[in-house]
Amino acid sequence: MSRGTGPLASPQKLRNYPSYRGGEGMAAWAFHRISGIGVWLFIILHIIDIWLIGVNPELYDYLGQIYSSPPGRVMETLLGAALFYHALNGMRIVVMDFWPALTVYHRQMWRIVWIVFFAIGLPGAYIILKPIWEAVG
Amino acid sequence: MSVQKYSISGRPRPTGSKVDLYVWWAVRLSSLALFVLALAHFTMTHFVFDPGDQSAEWVRQTRWNSVALRALDWGMLMAVLVHGFLGMRTVLQDYVPSRVRSLSLGALYLLALILFVLGTQVVIALPFD
Ligand code: HEM
Numbered sequence: 141m142s143r144g145t146g147p148l149a150s151p152q153k154l155r156n157y158p159s160y161r162g163g164e165g166m167a168a169w170a171f172h173r174i175s176g177i178g179v180w181l182f183i184i185l186h187i188i189d190i191w192l193i194g195v196n197p198e199l200y201d202y203l204g205q206i207y208s209s210p211p212g213r214v215m216e217t218l219l220g221a222a223l224f225y226h227a228l229n230g231m232r233i234v235v236m237d238f239w240p241a242l243t244v245y246h247r248q249m250w251r252i253v254w255i256v257f258f259a260i261g262l263p264g265a266y267i268i269l270k271p272i273w274e275a276v277g
Numbered sequence: 278m279s280v281q282k283y284s285i286s287g288r289p290r291p292t293g294s295k296v297d298l299y300v301w302w303a304v305r306l307s308s309l310a311l312f313v314l315a316l317a318h319f320t321m322t323h324f325v326f327d328p329g330d331q332s333a334e335w336v337r338q339t340r341w342n343s344v345a346l347r348a349l350d351w352g353m354l355m356a357v358l359v360h361g362f363l364g365m366r367t368v369l370q371d372y373v374p375s376r377v378r379s380l381s382l383g384a385l386y387l388l389a390l391i392l393f394v395l396g397t398q399v400v401i402a403l404p405f406d
């Protein structure tokens with residue numbers, strides 16, 4: 141059954157959705173959109189900065205110093221969080237799109253997304269941020 | 278123009294327009310490639326190495342001295358351009374007033390084309406040792 145015509149996609153149910161089941165689906169969607177736009181903005185900068193390796197390596201190295209500065213590391217941690225949430229929730233979306241029967245477990249999958257996000261993300265954030273205090277201490 | 282056209286997971290498979298359906302598939306297929314490539318790339322640039330190591334000279338000598346790694350990075354470039362810009366197409370269609378919609382989509386595709394040229398140029402033209 142194509143999801144466009146399935147019961148979940150019917151406008152009536154969708155309009156009622158946030159009230160009859162709680163708001164996870166809506167929050168998942170909003171976070172997904174915001175993180176996607178955020179990573180997209182970074183990609184514009186990133187393709188230009190990698191291009192500088194060829195045309196202006198001094199400027200690239202200067203930008204690299206900003207990336208590895210303390211504020212740069214905070215930004216990269218946020219970028220990593222946006223990318224990681226978007227990647228995990230994106231897989232949740234694709235799984236439900238390709239196996240619509242699994243849509244009934246959407247809430248459990250959303251919980252798994254957050255468990256994996258923090259289990260891998262917190263140590264990851266520590267590794268990215270560590271040089272900030274190691275440089276001082 | 279509201280969230281009502283989205284379901285629990287995301288945007289339902291479009292049934293009306295053929296173009297929208299192809300876009301829907303392209304976003305999903307490219308996302309599978311990105312899940313591996315982009316997360317591996319972030320792992321390499323932050324957990325295996327550190328942004329502090331990655332000077333232009335270092336990238337040229339240790340990362341991009343291999344045709345395979347350049348090809349892989351170029352593949353990631355293609356996936357992220359397809360995915361990110363078709364994703365933004367949906368976002369713009371949701372929020373931009375119809376009067377300036379085709380103008381904004383034109384600007385979006387032009388930006389994608391420019392980034393395609395820049396990203397491809399550096400992969401090909403950067404000299405090997
Ligand atoms: C890492 C693996 C990734 C996965 C698994 C993934 C998955 C997805 C999926 C399934 C959608 C469709 C959502 C829907 O139709 O409701 C989507 C949308 C989107 N993605 Fe990704 N994505 C990934 C990486 C990226 C990257 C690197 C960028 C930035 C260039 C990006 C930017 C976007 C944007 C802007 C949208 C449109 C958001 C919307 O319509 O609400 N994604 N992603």
Ligand code: HEM
Pocket residue numbers: 179183186187190191207216219223315318319322328331336340341350351353354355357395396397399400
């Ligand atoms: C702050 C985090 C990041 C840093 C420090 C970083 C660093 C780098 C470096 C050093 C390269 C050169 C080649 C290599 O070493 O593989 C590169 C290339 C590339 N990166 Fe990243 N990266 C980051 C995040 C991302 C993210 C989130 C994406 C999204 C998919 C991405 C996409 C790419 C692409 C497509 C290329 C190839 C560019 C081209 O072929 O012109 N990067 N990056």
